[in-house]
Amino acid sequence: MKAETALSHRDMEYEEAEREFPAYTGGRPLQRIVYSAGEIGARVEELGEEIAHAYGPDDGVLLVGLLKGSFVFLGDLVRCIRRPIHVDFLVASSYGKGTTSSGEVKLLYDPSTPMRGQHIIVVEDIIDSGTTLNRLMGSLEARDPASLEICALLHKHVAKNLEYEARWIGFDAPNEFLVGYGLDHAEDFRHLPFIASLPT
Numbered sequence: 001m002k003a004e005t006a007l008s009h010r011d012m013e014y015e016e017a018e019r020e021f022p023a024y025t026g027g028r029p030l031q032r033i034v035y036s037a038g039e040i041g042a043r044v045e046e047l048g049e050e051i052a053h054a055y056g057p058d059d060g061v062l063l064v065g066l067l068k069g070s071f072v073f074l075g076d077l078v079r080c081i082r083r084p085i086h087v088d089f090l091v092a093s094s095y096g097k098g099t100t101s102s103g104e105v106k107l108l109y110d111p112s113t114p115m116r117g118q119h120i121i122v123v124e125d126i127i128d129s130g131t132t133l134n135r136l137m138g139s140l141e142a143r144d145p146a147s148l149e150i151c152a153l154l155h156k157h158v159a160k161n162l163e164y165e166a167r168w169i170g171f172d173a174p175n176e177f178l179v180g181y182g183l184d185h186a187e188d189f190r191h192l193p194f195i196a197s198l199p200t
């Protein structure tokens with residue numbers, strides 16, 4: 001195949017995702033593939049390396065994944081951090097009447113791991129309005145960690161009142177509704193190996 005007609009690795013990956021997604025979604029259409037599995041994997045590897053080098057050899061580092069959205073990202077990320085770490089989870093749910101969130105965040109599961117003196121990294125799938133993190137970070141800060149950082153796979157940069165900025169961001173995401181790689185729409189699509197947007 002001539003060089004100019006050969007598909008790049010990136011294009012091949014997108015084509016593969018386009019071919020495979022109807023099996024994953026049961027035929028439900030997606031708008032477009034936004035990040036392929038390969039692109040995500042390469043970026044997660046970089047984040048893992050950065051995190052591994054951000055702390056001293058004797059620092060206790062605890063990654064706290066916000067469930068459910070971060071479960072795929074967290075699973076891949078921790079395997080790219082070549083240094084000792086501990087892992088725990090936090091289950092929060094925003095609740096309110098109907099489709100608009102009240103802005104309240106309820107903790108459904110709270111990590112049992114002690115946080116005092118530990119370097120905490122909160123792992124989030126996506127930062128949208130920032131409400132979830134604004135509410136949670138204060139309660140984590142109160143536990144007296146040595147440091148408290150956020151690692152978000154995606155950041156839409158639309159939040160108006162972000163009280164805590166993420167130290168690590170995987171991708172600056174388009175302001176579309178994204179699914180896959182842990183992100184859901186009404187619990188569907190979390191298992192897609194890539195990230196796609198939904199038709200509007």
Ligand code: IMP
Nearest residue numbers: 069127128129130131132177178183184
């Ligand atoms: P925030 O509190 O508005 O920043 O929203 C954070 C949470 O909302 C994320 O952890 C996701 O669970 C959900 N969310 C926000 N935007 C999206 C999206 O585009 N797709 C899927 N879930 C989203």
Ligand code: MG
Nearest residue numbers: 068069183184
């Ligand atoms: Mg969610």
